[in-house]
Amino acid sequence: MPISHDDPSHASGVTLKRLPLRKAAVLFIVVVCLCLCGLLYLQLEQSRRHDLAVAEAASSNLTRAMAQQAEDTFMKADLVLTSLADWIQVDGFAPAQVPRLQKTFARRVQTLSQLHGIFLFDQKGQWVVTSFEDLPRGPGVADRDYFLFHQQNVSSLAHIGPAIRSRVNGEWIIPVSKRVNDKDGHFQGVLLAGIKMSYFDQFFKSFSIDDDGSIFLALTDGTLLARRPFVESQIGQSLANGEIFSKYLAGSMSGNAMIGSVLDGTVRLHGYRQLDAYPLVVSAASSRDSILKGWYDTAFKSSVIVALVVLGVGLFGWVFVRQVRLGERVEKDLRKAKEALKLIATHDSLTGLANRRLFEQALDLEFGRGIRQSSSLSLIMLDIDYFKRYNDAYGHVAGDHCLAEVARVVKSCCHRTTDLAVRYGGEEFAVLLPNTDIHGAMVIAEQIRRSVMNCNINHSGAPSGYVTVSLGCYAFVPTRLDSTEVFIERADAALYQAKHSGRNRSAVLSMDGSVGELMRSDR
Structure with missing residues (x-):
């Protein structure tokens, strides 16, 4: 078939290209929808980061206050034990001294509301004197961890041990103890101050956290001493495998981290801090869901609005593209008709040759x-x-x-x-x-x-x-x-x-x- 000799595009050597309107319309609609979704994502991401930053600041302030309170609590008990240990080391704890020591112990306990009691044990772990009027009867405390620690270590520093039940009345206490020596430095016994677990429970309740939040006090080896909410079975459990102890404390003594709890699996934003004076770690945590509750509501509402807008744009685009497609189809039919008319006008119908x-x-x-x-x-x-x-x-x-x-x-x-x-x-x-x-x-x-x-x-x-x-x-x-x-x-x-x-x-x-x-x- 010879080329058409009257085609102006061939005569001029220029091939005219039609703008693909339908593709351009689809691309424009897709870009608009993507831009709307992108703007929504950026706005929500910025809002989420802001809410987390506010929560991190609040968590840091809370742990700082907790650390200061905990340090003051244990320092007061430490000072009481230090003064009593110095006195006992000089005057001893002969039977003649016991009434005087008992009254002194009782006054110290009355002065410090966090104290459950003060106890003195001899070198065999037997009861010598307590802040209570009646001396407990029983096998003594030779099997307690704190007693074994002082028996084997000559350090005069205060020792904080895992939480225990008092053998006086069964109350949960955190033992703070010191080694008692004679004038020659030989082991003579252990002086113990028991800090009430209920004291920390009341202290923790003074802070406002959500229902899924948590506060805890633990030793630096991960042993849990006190926690809110209080679950008795969790006291004494090890948190050493948790990320705070295994990962974050190794790099910094304080900070924030979004992690899952090893105790209940809830994901929380933890603020943590290790005390300077004592081997203790405090942490306050708010659940991620509680922190982002308002953000979730905003995200849902914003997403619904953007979804409706995208749906509207999509419907409009669908109608527009259908109209464009219909127009293209009509134009294609007209072009075919034009070509057919042109063929009829320039070619012989019987032979198909040019006329x-x-x-x-x-x-x-x-x-x-x-x-x-x-x-x-x-x-x-x-x-x-x-x-x-x-x-x-x-x-x-x-x-x-x-x-x-x-x-x-x-x-x-x-x-x-x-x-x-x-x-x-x-x-x-x-x-x-x-x-x-x-x-x-x-x-x-x-x-x-x-x-x-x-x-x-x-x-x-x-x-x-x-x-x-x-x-x-x-x-x-x-x-x-x-x-x-x-x-x-x-x-x-x-x-x-x-x-x-x-x-x-x-x-x-x-x-x-x-x-x-x-x-x-x-x-």
Whole structure:
């Protein structure tokens, strides 16, 4: 099929591209929705970080206050034990001193509300004197950890041990103890101050935390001393495997961390601090869900609003894209209809070859190109021999089939896209060959003639018994003094000469207008 010679895009060498409106609309809608979601994410993330930062600041302040209170509590008990230990080391604890010591112990306990009691044990762990009026009966405390510690260590510093139940009344206490030596520095016993577990429980309750929050006091080895909420079975458990002790305290004595509890699995924001004066760690934690409760509400409402907006944009975009698609479909149908009308206007409906209108347009175009480029232009005119006899013998329907078959042969011999096969009128055809001299035109003409003969279309009215064609060829290099009409007339003159010389042959018209060599190949 030759290219369309009247396509303005080909004439100008510019290919016009249509803006893909539907794709652009879809992309725009997607970008808008992504931007809305992105802005929502940034706003919510900023709000979440702000809420966590406020919670971290509150947690740090709370742990600082707890650490100071805990340090003061244990320091007061430590000072009491230190003064009593110095006195006992000088005066001893002979039976004559016991009443005096008991009264002194009782006064100290009355002075400090956090104290459960003060106790003195001899080097065998037996009760010597207590802040209580009645001396307890029992096996003593030789099996207690704090007693064994002082028995084996000469340090005079206060020792804080794991929480225990008092053997006096069964109350939970945190033991603070000191080693008692004689004048020569030999082990003589242990002086113990028991701090009430209930004191820390009341202290912890003075701080406002959520229902899932927690506060605890522990030794630096992770042993839990006191906790809110109080769960008796958890007292004495080890928190050493928790991240605060295994990870964070190793890098800093204080800080904040969002971690899951090893006791109940709840994720909390922990503020932690290790005391400077004693081997203790305090921590206050608020549950992550409680910290972010307001944020969750805001996030839900904002997400619903943005989702509705995105849905609205999506619905609008869907309607818009449907309208665009419908418009494109209508435009495509119109384009197809235009192309069909153009094909009808420029091509013969029976043979599918170009008609005279397209031939004239192409001839003008190639004529001008030949003038500009000084290139040769050839034209072959051909006619079916004795076609009227064919119609009379076989009918017009068969004649139409014959025309279509000859047109197919002519078209098949046009090998280049610039070659144009034309139904010139009736049983007459033309082949326009740009940039082709007379020798090339004769080669194509003979190829057409032989191909028609090889179709073996029966024709009782022809001398050969088969359908044949006669062809006339003309070629020249056009100038501005030449005309297309003369060009066609000379090719037509060559055709007339071929028919006049016996048909089924090709004739050439020389450039001076005289008929040249006739060519024929009989079967």
